[in-house]
Amino acid sequence: MPNTKLIVKDLEMVFDGVCTLNKVSFNVLDGEFLSILGPSGCGKTTILRILIGLLKAKGGNITKDGNDITNVPSHARGMGIVFQNYALFENMTVIQNVEYALKIRKENKNKEAKQKIRERAIKLLNDMGLSEHMDKLPTMLSGGQQQRVAIARTLILNPDIILFDEPMSALDVATRISLRKELKRIQKEFGTTMIYITHDQEEAFAMSDRIMVMKEANIVQLDTPENIIDNPANDYVREFVLDNLQSKIDSLMKFVKA
Numbered sequence: 001m002p003n004t005k006l007i008v009k010d011l012e013m014v015f016d017g018v019c020t021l022n023k024v025s026f027n028v029l030d031g032e033f034l035s036i037l038g039p040s041g042c043g044k045t046t047i048l049r050i051l052i053g054l055l056k057a058k059g060g061n062i063t064k065d066g067n068d069i070t071n072v073p074s075h076a077r078g079m080g081i082v083f084q085n086y087a088l089f090e091n092m093t094v095i096q097n098v099e100y101a102l103k104i105r106k107e108n109k110n111k112e113a114k115q116k117i118r119e120r121a122i123k124l125l126n127d128m129g130l131s132e133h134m135d136k137l138p139t140m141l142s143g144g145q146q147q148r149v150a151i152a153r154t155l156i157l158n159p160d161i162i163l164f165d166e167p168m169s170a171l172d173v174a175t176r177i178s179l180r181k182e183l184k185r186i187q188k189e190f191g192t193t194m195i196y197i198t199h200d201q202e203e204a205f206a207m208s209d210r211i212m213v214m215k216e217a218n219i220v221q222l223d224t225p226e227n228i229i230d231n232p233a234n235d236y237v238r239e240f241v242l243d244n245l246q247s248k249i250d251s252l253m254k255f256v257k258a
Contacts, residue, residue, distance in 0.1 A: 005030040005065065005193045006051075006161065012059035013046050013217075020046050022217040023060070028161075028195060033187055035196045035204035037241065038214030044197050048163050051195070052081050064160070080159035084166045086146045088138040088153075095121050095134040098153045117156075124152045127189075128182070144175035148182065155190065164196040168203065180207055201241055202248035213237055 006028040013021040021043045028034050036044040049055040051062065053074030061070040069077050088097050098121040102108055108117060125134055128148045138146050147167055154162055164183075168176045184207060187194055198204050204211050205225045212222045213233075221233035232238040 002029040002031055004028070005032070007063040008047075008051070008060070009063075010060040011047065011050060011057050013043070013050065013055070013057055019217050021057070024217070024219055026212060026219060026222055028193060029209075031187070031191050031193055033184070033194045033196065033207055033209045034212060035198055035208040036212045036214060037198055037201065037204045039199055039240070042214040043217045044214050045165060048081070048165055048195065048197050052079050052163055053077055078160040079163060080154035080157055080161070081163045081165065082147070082150050082154050082167050084169055086138070086150045088146060088149060090138055093135050093137060094130060094141070094149050095125065097138065097149055098124060098156055101153065101157055120156060121152075124155055128152050142175070143171050144179055147171065147179060151182075151186070155186070159192070161193045161195060164194065166197055166199065169200070176203070183207060200248070201245040205245060213241055215240070
């Protein structure tokens with residue numbers, strides 16, 4: 001049984017007098033792929049931003065590897081994040097984007113450290129199928145290729161946990177399917193714990209070890225995809241998750257057969 005990597009307890013958040021997280025509690029296992037699934041405004045992105053340290057919760061605490069990180073600065077949490085819009089530097093080449101976060105550290109200013117970073121970046125880009133694009137600018141790449149660069153840039157930091165903020169919502173169906181396989185391969189190869197924010201039911205069920213279904217600042221069900229299908233917690237899960245999942249599967253099958 002994997003160890004517990006992250007313990008989130010009683011997270012509370014309020015924006016403009018509206019409760020966006022209502023004492024939310026959950027655990028994440030070491031090496032697990034957990035999707036947080038819900039409609040816009042349910043609180044899923046707020047959770048992600050609190051975990052990475054971009055927002056401070058009104059209440060609750062976060063424990064990682066047995067250590068309370070609730071008030072630890074973002075850069076010291078051992079987490080990486082991949083955004084929906086890639087957030088790449090357009091004036092830097094692909095390899096410069098991947099190297100950047102390590103090269104700006106004081107301890108990596110000498111020639112030997114820079115060479116090791118370059119070798120590591122080249123290996124990551126090879127692994128991501130981007131070797132022929134290393135010297136290109138991001139604007140010369142497709143959306144899927146840019147997202148791969150963003151993932152490589154996060155992986156080079158060796159994070160214990162990678163957070164994904166709806167990273168595929170702007171991509172076409174074929175690219176999304178390809179990137180799903182890539183993420184699962186990365187998870188297996190690096191043993192990285194992944195927390196994935198999405199509103200897409202089919203995406204969550206295709207990749208996740210467990211899915212956390214949210215509605216209006218609360219967790220409605222947290223379980224394996226199989227158990228959610230066999231035992232939906234209530235009508236909301238049955239309608240928002242399962243009915244929409246079937247609809248998306250039907251659309252995907254039409255795409256595959258086309």
